Amino acid sequence: MTEQARVHLAKSARGAYDTLDAFAKTVGELSAEAGIDPRLKELVQIHASQLNGCAYCVRVHVDRAIAASLDADLIAQLPTWRESGVFTERERAALELTEAFVFIHEGGIPDDVYDRVGGVLSEQEYVALSWLLVSINAFNRVAIAGRYPVPPRRNAQA
Template identity: 70%
Template sequence: MTEKRVHLAKSAPSAYASLDAFAKEVGRVSSDYGIDDRLKELVQLHCSQLNGCAFCVRVHVNAAKKAGITMDELGQIATWRESGVFSERERAALELAEEFTFIHDGGVRDDVYGRVGSVLSEKEYIGVSWLAISINAFNRLAIAGRYPVPPLSDSE
């Protein structure tokens, strides 16, 4: 049986509202910097998978499908390096998402920075980076609180 945890978002609603406003601003900036909904959802979903955040994975699977990502592509995210279904730009964003998720392993390594920077524009790099920072914060909130996985969307 899972112990009941403090619900951080409900316990400090102003802090959560600030995090939510931050995420909305990041979404706006990333869109302004050339990150479309498809790429945004690939990044957020991959970070959530890597962190083991079932709550955020469910949220972003639903959003990814709305953004036009197919079931086959969803299944291939975990194997994006070997999969042939993602564009060079998408692979660069997925790799950068990994670097931000595992930032404790030495930051964004120079070889990754160079590789990703040769594919993404500076603005796209900035947009993907902020998306990864934002979703990693939400992953930590949901995982620490053991938030229950939300139901599937109505289109299931």
């Protein structure tokens, strides 16, 4: 299948994109105030982007994760977080919440997930992560709808 260029939503409606970007900045500030560190913030954004199939956002947030001192092994473990021993209880709760938000159309946030996550995260952390997940899901949809390209890295080894 040949990829055809799509309307670039961010460029075609700059005001709407700028509003979404401002929302993301507000959510980032809320997350920081709630004690969500950059490591956790990037873990959930990468995982949501993976689950949504947004290669563009995965690239963006992997770069940010590396800047926040996450290593390749940790990032590679995200798809198998339930089987992996590299994540803290807090990170595991956030990753479970991430999956519930990505698949929210399948019945909302299940009570057992809400209770389990609420037993680990404070209400303030839950609220901040929830808004962070609303934000990344919105960005995923913009990038996926526009088929934003993810070219190979110039310095990538063959």
